[in-house]
Structure formats: structure tokens, C-alpha cells
Amino acid sequence: MSWIQSINFLEIIDFVGTFAFAISGIRLASAKRFDWFGAYVVGAATAIGGGTLRDLMLNQPVFWMENGTYLLCTGLALLWVIIFRKNLVHMHNTFFVFDAIGLALFTVVGIQKTIDCGMPIWVGIIMGTMTGAAGGVIRDVLINEEPLIFRKEIYAMACVVGGIAFAVCHWLGFATFPTHLICGAVVFLTRTLAVKYQICLPTLRPEDDDENGKISKES
């Protein structure tokens, strides 16, 4: 990923996304009254957990061990929450945009890294989705809650849709840069439009729940 290291703009987006992901973990940890260490671990797991899982499955060196920025960034996020605790609720929209930007970048990075390992594109879509969304699942497992992204509005599906856009560009023979741009834009737009218009995936109803919402004991 030498193109990332050479373009400062992408480093900034990477930092912003990591920061937003870590903030989301630390805020949920604070709602559970975890101490600073616990909050840091949950923040780090949210920010780098997805990429770590990806690197383990691809048998690649774990990315955050080669660059201390990610863990420093998580430390800054912890400081931020400690200092601006009372005002975080007013930064809600900013964090939402940062989070969506991070989701888009992490998806692109995950897909490209997977393809660079010689994997087919469908594995890339899965790994891109994992890079973007698995950190949030690990976060919810650590704070002992049902994973939010399995129940709430479109989040991981935005990565899947962006991944399909990546695959289409790939098949059409687009160059790397426009492919990345289109994939990231699709993830970002899918995510923000889904939240704006409250678009959700259908929910699976329990088996003893009939059509009109009445619970019948049949099991």
C-alpha cells in the first residue's frame, strides 16, 4: 500500500476514521462505567479489530504493529472523551460523518489488500466488509451487548454495496484510483442515505410470531 504512504490526504482520512471508530467504542465503554484501561481497549478493538481479523485471515503482518499511529490515535480519542465528555452529544453529526468516512476508507483498503494477496474479488468484498464492520461487533461483544449492526439501519451492508461497486469497476478494467474513489463514495452515500431515510434491512421474525404481530405459542 505504498500509495497510501505517499498521499498525505489518505493518511488524514485514515486518522480521522480511526479516531471516529475509537470514539464510538470509548463512549459505549463509558456508558458501562469501564475504567480508562477498559475504555482504551474497547476503543482500540473498535478501531483496529476489523483490520486485525482481516490480516490474520489473510496471513499478513498485523497492520497496527507496523505503524504506531493507530494506537496513538486511540489514545487521543480517549483523552478527547475524558476532556469533552459533556459536549460529545453536541458533536454527534461530526462523529457520524467521520465514522462514515472511516467506513468507506476501511472498506477500500480491505478490498485492495485482499486482492493484492491474490484472492478473488468476492473474498475481497467479505474482507472489506470485515475491515469496516467487524470492529463494531468485537466492541459489542466486549461490552456484553447484542451487536448493534445486526439489528440497526444499514451499516455493514453499505460495505457490501461498495464492494460490489468495486467489483464492477474491476471487471470493467478501471484504473485503481477511480475504482477506489467510486467504491468509497458508494459506501459513504449508502450509509448516509440509509440513516437519513431510515432504510433498514428486513428483520427475521421469531418463529412463534405470526403475521399480525400477535404471539402464538406453537413451539
Place this chain on the structure above:
Amino acid sequence: MSWIQSINFLEIIDFVGTFAFAISGIRLASAKRFDWFGAYVVGAATAIGGGTLRDLMLNQPVFWMENGTYLLCTGLALLWVIIFRKNLVHMHNTFFVFDAIGLALFTVVGIQKTIDCGMPIWVGIIMGTMTGAAGGVIRDVLINEEPLIFRKEIYAMACVVGGIAFAVCHWLGFATFPTHLICGAVVFLTRTLAVKYQICLPTLRPEDDDENGKISKES
């Protein structure tokens, strides 16, 4: 495992087991009202989680990345639950048999793959058990429940018993095919007999629970 790829019968069993495992995850996810994406992820984690953990620990390529069948099969299981939701309860016995067949096959595959990596047979027994039973643990962690197989009737222990049968055949110098057949049959029979006669492992009592069930506050 070229013998698996060449024998269609085994591919069918593999598919049936994956399908039954995925169904079990998707049904539990639906009881928690997860959306389709969440149900798919829980189903996939149940079906391929154990084998993924095994491949990571053995430092082997993750099996489902090399063959798209497993994720397709999970998708079919999701469709099945969406379409036949009301009737699933009547397919209970069929799913139980499919699940036990899957447990047997996954154990055999896990042990053989571990031995092929040059590991001793006792590691093989652990990896075979992990291939068969760890997916169910990951499933229960994702839906935020205490793992069922740590409390209910014999499940993972059937893999251990089958693994010991594998080791005995191995030491006696049996060929690969009868060894696999005996191991699988022992897993299947142990599992089905345990459920039929409600055989459970002993439970550890809490430390403040005395012999006759009376709770004494000593701690």
C-alpha cells in the same frame, strides 16, 4: 484432502452439515430479531467459525476462501428460514440428524487436516472438536447468550469420543477410509444416543451450594 474433492458423496454430506449448522445460527438470530444481514453473519459464523479458528491456529489458508460453496450454502439456509419460517418447527428431527452428520464430518475433517500438518494426534482431537463445536460457541457469543454446549447434553464431548476412536484406529494402523468411517460413526452415535437417553455431563455446582441443594451463604 483430495479424497474429499473426488468423492461426491462427501461433498453432499459437507453441504448438508454446513446447511444444518447455518440454519441453527439463523434460527437463534431470528429469535433475537436480528435483520437479514445479522442472521447471515450468525449463520456463517456457526457453520464456518470452527474451521476458521482451526485454520488460523494451524497457520493454513482459511478453507472457505478457497471454495465459495460454504457461503453460498449459508445464503440458501437464510432463504430457507425466510420462506419456511412457520414450518421449521416441524422439521426439527430432520435438522437434528443433519446437524449430527455435520458434526461427525467436521470432526473427521478437522483431525485429518491437523495430522496432515504434522501435528500429534492429541492436537488433532482438539482441532477436530474445535472444527465441530467452536462455531456454536461463536454463535452464542454473537447473540449474547451463555454458550449452550457448555451446559446442555453431550455435544462437543461426542467429538472428543470420536477423536479418541480416530486415535485408536490410527495406532492400530488402520487405513484412512475405515479410520474416518469409525470416527464419524462414533461421533454420530454418541451424539444421537446422548440426546435420546438424555445423557449429560456432570455439572459443577457453585461453591456456596451444599449437597442437598440448600444455598448456604459462606462466601
Place this chain on the structure above:
Amino acid sequence: MSWIQSINFLEIIDFVGTFAFAISGIRLASAKRFDWFGAYVVGAATAIGGGTLRDLMLNQPVFWMENGTYLLCTGLALLWVIIFRKNLVHMHNTFFVFDAIGLALFTVVGIQKTIDCGMPIWVGIIMGTMTGAAGGVIRDVLINEEPLIFRKEIYAMACVVGGIAFAVCHWLGFATFPTHLICGAVVFLTRTLAVKYQICLPTLRPEDDDENGKISKES
């Protein structure tokens, strides 16, 4: 780590630490009325989970596959809990000391193994902390509780403090043996003093919780 294999004293400490970690997992599993298999798995995850995660991330062979002692030791811990269930509460102080010794040794082993892989020392501190403390997090995830070490007195932070001591010795050019001794002693002392004087890390307050503990609905 040939120095470990050649010095019996360290093997004894390793065994004692593994035993104490496994006991802690098995006791919590028994409070949840898990069966013997479930208790064994939770005990093993507590004792070897941290080191397993470390070895996966460092892309090293998983340590307990190369030496059956760790799983045997977990089996002995299960037997111990089954036999001495009623008296475990009286062994509280002994187990606490064993656990702190294990924490110290696991931290040292984790840091040294990471450095031997050519990683920088800050990765070593993280991996040492993971070796010592991640097993307890996996344990709490498996029994479906919020991780204790994210809320309670200094535990994982003792590994971090010991790791910083290791780094200082390393930078000062100390030999391996005194570096290990100082690191282990710092972990052990930090842990025991923190418990004796009930030293905790600050807790993050929820965002809707104002200074004097009154809950105001602002979110």
C-alpha cells in the same frame, strides 16, 4: 526460549501460573453451572487464551500445541475444583499469589517472544499485556459477563507498568536475566500493592451523569 526449557524453576512457575489462571476460569464457570466440559474450556481459555492470541498475531506456532503440559495442567485444575469445591474459598490468598506470579511470568514471556520476532519494544509491551490479561477477557466473554479487568482494580495495567520497566532495562542495555527479573517483580508488586491499597484507575462516567452523581437527561 531455550532458557525456559533448561531452568526447572521457571517451568514450575509456568505451571503454577497456568494452574491459577485455569482455576479462576473454572470457578467462574461453576458459578454459571456449566458442565465439566464447559468448565474445562473456560479454564483453558483463561490459561492459554492470551498466549494463543499473541502467537496468532505474531504468526508463530501456537505454544500449547508444542507442549501438552498446559492442557494437562488445566485438567488438574478441573479435578482440583471438583474435589476441593467446598474449601476453595479458604485458599483465596494462595490463589491470588499464584495468579499474580502467573501474570508476571506470562508478561515477561510475551514481551521476550515478541522481541525475538524482531518487533519493536512497544509491540512487546502490548503483546506481554495480552499474554497476561487477554485470557481473562476471553473467559468473561465465554461466561457472558462484562470483562472484569475493564472495571476492577489494576490488573492489565500491572503488565503495562512491568512492560515499561522491561523497555527501560532494555534501553539501558541490561542483560536478559536481570531485565526479566525486574519486569516480573514490577508486575507482581504493582498487582499486589494495587489490591492491598485498593488502587483503581479512574472510571469514565456516562455522558448524562453530572459531577455530583445526579443523573440529568440531556442525551
